[in-house]
Amino acid sequence: MTVFKPMLSIAARMRFCVPVIAAIPLLFSLAPAATADGAGHTSLAALEYREGHREAAIARRSDFMRRMGEGLAVITSADRSQPNLYEFYTPDTEHKDFVFLTGIYDSHPPGHILVMNPGGSEYREVLYTDMDAAEARRLSGIEHVFPRERFLQHMSSALTDYRNLRITQLRFKEVESDYALGWGDQTKVLYVNYPRFTNLNEPANPRLAFVDRLRAATAELDVRDAGDLLDPMRMILDDFAMQNLLRAIEITGQGLMEGMKVASPGLTTLQVMHTVDYVYRLHGAGLGFLTGVSPASNLNEALKWETTAEEEAARKGDARITKGSLVHFDTGASMNHYSADIQRTVPADGRFTAEQRRVYQGVLDVQKAVIAAVRPGVTWNELQEMTMRLLKEAGGWDESYTYGIGHFIGMEVHEHGDYLEPLQPGMVLAIEQGAVVDGTRVAFEDDVLVTEDGYEWLTRFIPIEIDEVEALRREPPALRPEALLGLD
Template sequence: MSQASNDSDHGIYRARREMLAERLRLAGGGVALVPTAPVAIRSRDSEFPFRHDSYFHYLTGFTEPEALLAIVCDASGVRSHLFCRARDPEQEVWTGWRLGPDAAPAALGVDAAAPIERLDAELPGLLADRPAVWLGFGHSAALDARVAAAFERLRERARSGVQPPAALRDLTPLLDEMRLVKDAQEIGTMKRAIAISAHAHIRAMRHARAGQREYELEAELLHEFRRHGAQSPAYGSIVASGANACVLHYERNDARMAPGSLVLIDAGCELDGYAADITRTFPVDGRFTPEQRAVYEVVLAAQAAAIDCVLPGQPFDAAHDAAVRVLAQGLVDLKLLAGSVDEVIASGAYKRFYMHRTGHWLGLDVHDAGDYREPLAATLGSPDAAAERPSRRLKPGMVVTVEPGLYLRGDDLPPGFRDIGIRIEDDVLVTVAEGEVLSEAAPKSVAAIETLMAEARA
């Protein structure tokens, strides 16, 4: 879509821009510049499918390339300016319809719009005599260069009393704080994306057979994503069988799935800019071996303990700490590690088999924006403030993943436990009372998985 994200009401995006402007005002005002992502060349004259910048989309809902949003916040009020591609009937024959600057104010709710080709000429006027210019530091080298050129042009006019902004400020922390808590529209879109992704995992379980290539299950995922309207995967799907499941970011998806092996699928779709992120692990033959089941039950119990910690007011780190304790206990009980649970945790011995954190924020990006520690302002005055910042307290509207795992590799392990990789991941919304598991439609108990796969083979 070339307008606001399948949403004819642009009030949501206007409200977000006004919220950002208020934060700018409290910080002294200025001009915020937010570009969309550039077009990327795949090979010669072939481009990768365009994907907008998440910050830009969050403030506009606009999905065309070659665009920039400017928000001016000063004593006279707040004004939003959009620079976008001009209408071009000849080019539109090849690449599709464009919104254009004339239609943008009504379609997107911005105050003014101009062709992107006018940006370099108009940027000095937007920046002149402002207290600050706000950018996402390191996000766009092209915009950094344009702002530097505008500063130089303004300095050349210093004798006439015109000055460039007095400060260059990082816009990212302000937007990250806004994006961390999802509004009702965002939650609704994420629920749809997660529901589609859960059905894709079910489809993969139903179609899995020993002897297939991993990419055959990846194709089933993609079929289900597109069949229900998702625009793309939210990230490169992981379909990892056997020892491949012990590679955390496995990418090849081309091995033949051996009889008796487990398959770990980490996959989610992107719908209208929002990501889902679900992982399920299941036996390609439809039945867990005793060793596979024992390890699986440990991971499942660890996830349940972690989900119980996804509550308003709880620290983000609480879920990880709870999962680690259950995993460590399981490794000791299975005699894969020696010592007490406290010793295994204190020494970090468990990290041989569990080397990642238990979750992350989810939203417009699969690893979404937002600090995992309380804002720095809460600890200012301490001589070592950054190091002392406590884990972020969860609030209603935050969405997190909960994804413990165990990855057993090594010739020193008992034969039945070698090359077992298991991860179970769900997407959880923090509500006013609890953590709501949004991806529960994808089966994850041993009984549910084995029953589903048996029915598919009947």
């Protein structure tokens, strides 16, 4: 798969951002519809950025079948069938493998099924769907499209060893015969897109019921996890993926900087959050995850509020911003599932106090050092150990750092991938760390591309140095929540 190689530095691209304001169903039932970015609408901007997905999907399927080597793969569309979302799952997490390989985003019950058959002669890619066949071909580039109800019919005859098929069967059951050819006469390898994480206390996943049905019909089935092949592909972003991720980062920068400008005493954290999210929506993006805006000062004290309502609201996520405090942001816009993930900390009064500066600069020095260490061959564990060492040297700050140095980003904000193998060019990482020192919390998260000989800091255009943040705070915001709320 082609690794993205930008002709113009990505940091330079960011300087040209647009201004902010300018029968079968029972056996193989699937969960409810999954829509792009979990939203009920799809923006014109998102559709424009889907240009090229058909070609990318064709290349991805070819790469996937090369990695398969043998057998058949069945990739089903689905939203999340289990209520436990874990730490990062979105409602359409289990749909994204299908989107990745087809360019078809919408999935209405009972969903679509993609079969890949690298050992076949004619039917190497087949789509089963109840959507309009011509539209399915246009979006995916898959020539052979059948009604969804034909899937198990075709799979039934495909289980027969190819050597046992009579000429008559070969003539009148072309699809099934080609599947049988691809499967061969010995072990029948079947790749299925299982969930990456599961909960055995929950009911069995209904979309995978067909696997048990196939197992009951033959002793030759060897079922494998398609994620073992898909994860390495999704970890290395191709041109289409990078195009969408870069746009998500650009939009996140615009929304985050607007939020950093307006986060002032008198407003609440939810009001600031909605300002950020509004910019994302205005540009046609979705939310990679819920935007977090929270107080980051006096965390070692019992905060006092003027009213009982303010105290309750603070407990439920809407704290009033107070004078002299820091405000922490954790946010990421998404474009066609590709999500940024960025954290910043700003002074509510526009300037850092001396103590805030001390903690801020110390944590920032760690962030810059870890980002500078990113390059091919480095491991996640090495970056984690470096972070812990530097925070400890700063004054024992590692004791308050209770999470990991980062994660891959891609179609998931915490993208699937191999966290043991060394980094490779084309991966995009979120590097995140922070500390709480005497009640003052400072945390950063930045998106970093691994290049052939090092790294590119994709989110560097968002102010992070102390003087940059204070200069940004002096700029007038394009959005003024105070005016809309009548607080002027």
